[in-house]
Amino acid sequence: MKGFELHEPKTVKEAVDTLTRIGPNAKVLAGGSDLVSGVMKDWVEGSGMPIPTALVDITTIPQLKGIRAAAAGITIGANTTLTEIFESKEVTGKLPLLAQAAHSVASPLIRNYATLGGNINQRPRCWFLRGPDFDCYKKGGDFCFSVGGDNRYHAIIGGELCYIVHPSDTAAALLALNAQAKIAGPAGERMVPFDSYFVGPRENILNENVLKANEILVEVFIPNPAAGTKQTWLKLKNREVYDFALISVAAAFTAAGDVWQDGRIxxxxxxxxxxxxxxxxxxxxxxxxxxxxKQAAAIIRTVARPMSMNAYKVDIAQNLVERTILQGLA
Ligand SMILES: Cc1cc2nc3c(=O)[nH]c(=O)nc-3n(C[C@H](O)[C@H](O)[C@H](O)COP(=O)(O)OP(=O)(O)OC[C@H]3O[C@@H](n4cnc5c(N)ncnc54)[C@H](O)[C@@H]3O)c2cc1C
Ligand code: SF4
Structure with a gap:
């Protein structure tokens, strides 16, 4: 692995100032499970994705850690680990969907040091992106290798130029729970609903979210779900060991008896x-x-545009939506 400068700020302002001073070659470092032991170790680089020359380690900022419950909802610092999240009584009591999603990530060892901020902002897993020989759009190149290549795990909805699938389990749960992100940058702080936090390739092919290079995710706020909200999570994996989702479904909804009132899938x-x-x-x-x-879940077929090798994911998506909602109702 290439050498890099390491910065250890003590405050969010110091971290933002350091990122701003160094520019786009500086990257935020949290647990490092994706950035250091993935992207940098594997030399994932291109003109639009340079290997960082400086890392700003935000785990040295005490403000970014911890879970706080208040009258309106729960706030989780970006540096809180996935294990801390699903072991928290506040989270398991009020947000079982988030606890289950966090618990389903990777292995116990990784969950012990991987953070919520890192999970939400991790880079995609497309094997062409992660392979050194493929200078694809997402690295700043001029081609997508998944179109004519092995695309069995790629997108079936919303792919355009690039066909990655977003890898974060907690992100799906947070969107279903109508959560918001607090972002800090040079101009101060702003709240962004997760509804508009993630961006597709047409909007920005080089990044998967609205964060600028000198901004950090500070914390996540999850409002208290309405009384009686049913929260449910299902994740189908290719292997019976730790793995990314082939398809996952996060749902939070209210029902009067068996009748759907409101909710998110x-x-x-x-x-x-x-x-x-x-x-x-x-x-x-x-x-x-x-x-x-059954009929509602079949709507997924009208929006899906599978690639040459992944039409099977449309069937799984339809069935998993159905199973997840029925599981929540039970
Ligand atoms: C074997 C394996 C299996 C995995 N399985 C799953 C899985 O099933 N489900 C799943 O969801 N994930 C899975 N992952 C991914 C894993 O969850 C992430 O690597 C981890 O959550 C990242 O957290 P981290 O703290 O280590 O982040 P880092 O590696 O430190 O950072 C990841 C990215 O986020 C950015 N970042 C981190 N924190 C912030 C912040 N506060 N503000 C702005 N940017 C930030 C970094 O710059 C970097 O680009 C797996 C990973 C491995 C290695
Ligand atoms: S799907 Fe995206 S990341 Fe993968 S090869 Fe195509 S452009 Fe690159």
């Missing part, structure tokens, strides 16, 4: 961003879930 593993299935949500509104879910 978010799919992971299908699109370059966590994909909110609003058409399915709208189809269910005011309907008996048990008798309507």
């Amino acid at each position: 978010v799919l992971g593993g299908v699109a370059p961003v966590p994909y909110r299935a609003t058409a399915i949500e709208n189809q269910l509104k005011g309907k008996n879930i048990k008798t309507s879910i």
Whole structure:
């Protein structure tokens, strides 16, 4: 691995100032499970994705760690580890969906040091992107190798130029829970709903979210779900060991008896961003879930545009949506 400068700021302002001073060759470092032991170790680089020359380690900032419950909801610092999240009584009590999603990530060892901020902002897993020989669009090149290559794990919805699937399990859960991100940058802090945090390739092919190079995710705020909200998570993996989602479904919804009132359904593993299935949500509104879910889940077929090797994911997505919602109702 190439050498790099290491900066250890003690405050968010110091971190932002350091990122601003050094420029785009400086990267935020949290647990390092993706950045150091993935991207940098594997020399994933290109003109649009240079290997960082400086790392700004934000785990030295005490403000970024911890879980705080208040009247309106729960705030989780970006440096809180995934294990701390699913072991928290506040989170398991009020946000079981997030606890389950965090628990489903990777292995116990990784969850012990991987942070929420790192999980949300991790880079995609496309094997061409991670391979040194493929100078694709996302690295600043002029080609997408997944179109004519092995695309069995790629996007079935919303792929355009680039067909990655967003890899974060917690991101899907946070979107379903209507959470917001607090971002710090040179101009101060701003709140961004997760509805508009992630961006697809048409908007920015070189990044997967709205963060600028000198901004950091400070914390995540999850409002208290409405009383009686059903929260449910299912993740299908290719292997019976730790693995990324082939498809995942995060759902948070209210029902009067078996009748859908309101809620959110978010799919992971299908699109370059966590994909909110609003058409399915709208189809269910005011309907008996048990008798309507099959037809509603089939709507995924009308938006899916599978590639040459991944049409099987459309069937899985449809079935997993159905199973997840019925599991939540039970
Ligand atoms: C074997 C393996 C299996 C995995 N399986 C899964 C899985 O099933 N599901 C899943 O969701 N993930 C999975 N992952 C990914 C893993 O969860 C992430 O690598 C981890 O969560 C990243 O957290 P980190 O703290 O180590 O981040 P880092 O590696 O330090 O950072 C990751 C990225 O986020 C940026 N970043 C980190 N924190 C911030 C912040 N606060 N503000 C702005 N940018 C920030 C960094 O600059 C970097 O680009 C797996 C990883 C491995 C190695
Ligand atoms: S899907 Fe995206 S990351 Fe993968 S080869 Fe195509 S452009 Fe690169």
